[in-house]
Amino acid sequence: xxxxxxxxSSPKTFYPLAGKLIPVFSLLAIxxxxxxxxxxxxxxxxxxxxxxxxxxxxxxxxxxxMSMFIYVVMAGWAAxxxxxxxxxxxxxxxxxxxxxxxxxxxxxxxxxxxxxPTWGTYWVWDARLTSELILLFLYVGFIALRSAIDDPxxxxxxxxxxxxxxxxxxxxxxxxxxxxxxxHQGASVSPEMxxxxxxxxxxxxxxxxxxxWMYTIAVVLARVRSEILERESSTEWVRExxxxxx
Amino acid sequence: MQWxxxxxxxxxxxxAFFVWGSYGVTAALMIAEVILVVRRRRxxxxxxxxxxxxxxxxxxxxxx
Numbered sequence: 537x538x539x540x541x542x543x544x545s546s547p548k549t550f551y552p553l554a555g556k557l558i559p560v561f562s563l564l565a566i567x568x569x570x571x572x573x574x575x576x577x578x579x580x581x582x583x584x585x586x587x588x589x590x591x592x593x594x595x596x597x598x599x600x601x602m603s604m605f606i607y608v609v610m611a612g613w614a615a616x617x618x619x620x621x622x623x624x625x626x627x628x629x630x631x632x633x634x635x636x637x638x639x640x641x642x643x644x645x646x647x648x649x650x651x652x653p654t655w656g657t658y659w660v661w662d663a664r665l666t667s668e669l670i671l672l673f674l675y676v677g678f679i680a681l682r683s684a685i686d687d688p689x690x691x692x693x694x695x696x697x698x699x700x701x702x703x704x705x706x707x708x709x710x711x712x713x714x715x716x717x718x719x720h721q722g723a724s725v726s727p728e729m730x731x732x733x734x735x736x737x738x739x740x741x742x743x744x745x746x747x748x749w750m751y752t753i754a755v756v757l758a759r760v761r762s763e764i765l766e767r768e769s770s771t772e773w774v775r776e777x778x779x780x781x782x
Numbered sequence: 783m784q785w786x787x788x789x790x791x792x793x794x795x796x797x798a799f800f801v802w803g804s805y806g807v808t809a810a811l812m813i814a815e816v817i818l819v820v821r822r823r824r825x826x827x828x829x830x831x832x833x834x835x836x837x838x839x840x841x842x843x844x845x846x
Contacts, residue, residue: 577791581784588795592804599808638811646804653800751812758819762826769830778831 545624547764548773554757561754568747575740592650593737597724598745600643602752603671604706606636610678611703614696624760626692627767629699630682631759635752637675643668655719663712664720667705674702688767 576594583590610632617625647665648658659665678695685691713722724733724741733741768774785791794801 578784582795587797589797589800591794591797591801595804595808635815638815642808642811645807649800649804653797755815755819758823762819762823765826765830769833774830775834778827778834781827781831 545622547624547627547768548771550624551761551764551777554761558754558757558761561750561757565747565750565754568743568750572740572743572747575736575743580734580736580740586654589650589653590737592646593724594740594744596643596646596650597741598748599639599646600668601745602748603636603640603643603668604709605749606632606639606752607671607674607699607706608703610636611699614699617692618696618700623767624764626688626696627760627763628756629692629696630679631756631763632752633675633679633682634759635755637672637679639748639752640668640672640675644672660719662718662720663716664709664718667709667712670705671709674698674705678702 572594576591580591582588610629613625613629613632616622617629644665647668651660652658678698681698682691682695685694712718713720765774765777792798792802
């Protein structure tokens with residue numbers, strides 16, 4: 537098992553593996569998005585209280601979940617890089633950040649457009665919204681710090697520290713609706729309670745969340761492949777790949 | 783099916799601006815990200831190939 541782990545943590549073996557996985561995850565993402573949208577718009581009924589504005593939930597919740605998951609995974613890779621000094625871990629962390637930032641922005645944007653018809657305001661400085669905004673800033677800070685330092689090893693170290701320290705914000709986002717009295721509603725789905733939503737709505741939301749996962753894996757693998765080529769450009773195996781491209 | 787017609791669907795029960803504003807921006811960002819990733823891969827391959835050609839050219843010059 538350890539050997540397998542080491543085998544795939546080397547850029548040389550990971551590069552072709554990632555190349556094979558990208559089409560699989562892209563296809564899964566497209567299929568799941570199609571199913572999720574069909575379920576969310578054609579099968580799920582109109583909400584008796586919110587009307588059709590609630591349909592924003594399918595991307596809002598999925599994007600908010602992704603923004604938090606991706607951060608934890610990114611911080612995990614950063615920590616692995618700090619401890620074992622593996623090359624691939626910093627590239628993974630760096631490739632996850634832009635997609636995480638995108639989903640954090642999507643969560644805030646769709647939240648604003650949902651907030652206006654339901655709460656009467658696009659934005660309030662409540663704990664949930666503010667901590668999600670801080671998450672977006674953490675992503676932006678991580679990307680900026682990583683690209684501001686020229687030496688890749690030092691850039692990896694500095695940005696890894698930021699990523700790992702910032703992970704404290706994730707439970708704050710998650711529990712904010714319980715710890716503070718927020719305008720944002722409590723969890724729609726949580727491990728302790730029965731879901732407060734109709735089954736079709738819930739399933740559509742899960743399918744969209746899965747779709748965003750597949751999308752994220754495909755995009756991040758594609759990005760990490762470019763990163764590997766750039767960083768390993770002086771190695772023999774990258775030269776061979778370039779020669780084959782001609 | 784929840785909708786009487788296509789125009790009924792696009793109207794989203796009066797919430798068209800909010801629903802389509804959410805889905806539109808999300809779709810645009812995801813598509814843009816895919817385009818950026820594909821472009822970066824092409825740029826990287828081109829740049830590395832150019833660097834390899836230059837290096838080869840220099841090596842040939844110095845060997846002559």
